[in-house]
Amino acid sequence: MDIQPTTTSETVTADRPWLLSLHGSETNKTITLDLTKFSEDVHWVEGTAYQPMRRLKSGLPLGKITASGLYAPYAAATNEVQTVTVTGSPTGGTFTLTFSGQTTAGIAYNATAATVRTALEALSNIAPGDVTVTGSAGGPYTVTFGGAYLGDDVAQMTATSSLTGGTSPAVSVATTTGGGSASASDGTQVFAGLLFTETAFNPGSTKCGAALMVHGDVSMAKLPLPFERPTNRTDSINFS
Structure with missing residues (x-):
């Protein structure tokens, strides 16, 4: 070759x-x-x-x-995988995700994976193809980084909750697979x-x-x- x-x-x-x-x-x-x-x-x-x-x-x-x-x-190299989890069974409200200083618009409590992906792709530092999002409406959502972040160890997203209803509704982010850490x-x-x-x-x-x-x-x-x-x-x- x-x-x-x-x-x-x-x-x-x-x-x-x-x-x-x-x-x-x-x-x-x-x-x-x-x-x-x-x-x-x-x-x-x-x-x-x-x-x-x-x-x-x-x-x-x-x-x-x-x-x-x-x-x-x-x-x-492996791609970074992060999981966004909504807890407390909310019945309304929104949450946001922040990636490397850029924050999404409000995402509905029962948003589909496609909606979460669209919100992330609207950020100035995430282009179409840089993430894929899977999961049921309301989560948990599995966010896999690729594109410009292929094989990179990226910053973990953070979440802010404005969720309502349910029992102490909240949203959290965890790194499931660290990018670039293994083959x-x-x-x-x-x-x-x-x-x-x-x-x-x-x-x-x-x-x-x-x-x-x-x-x-x-x-x-x-x-x-x-x-x-x-x-x-x-x-x-x-x-x-």
């Missing part, structure tokens, strides 16, 4: 702004992706009513799952290459074919996800 990240602004194609030259495109290998491992906005974008196919972003760093032989997002162990901790081109797939699909780029020059700043030098490779990878 020979992928050389550089800092020049030269690009080749509109859907591959990170690619600096076509050198190496002839060495791409055909692979199969495990689509269950990819997340909306972080890795793919939703289609439209007229073009319903979802689109994986070109340039995604990938690793190979040992057990299945399928490819998934490269995961050398995956399923094989994706080993960098395999980059998704060569934007790849479409049908909603509901669990697998799709793709092209893996293993040789060429790329602009690190223009890759769709933050990418750092892999430290656990046994073969060569050159960085300028």
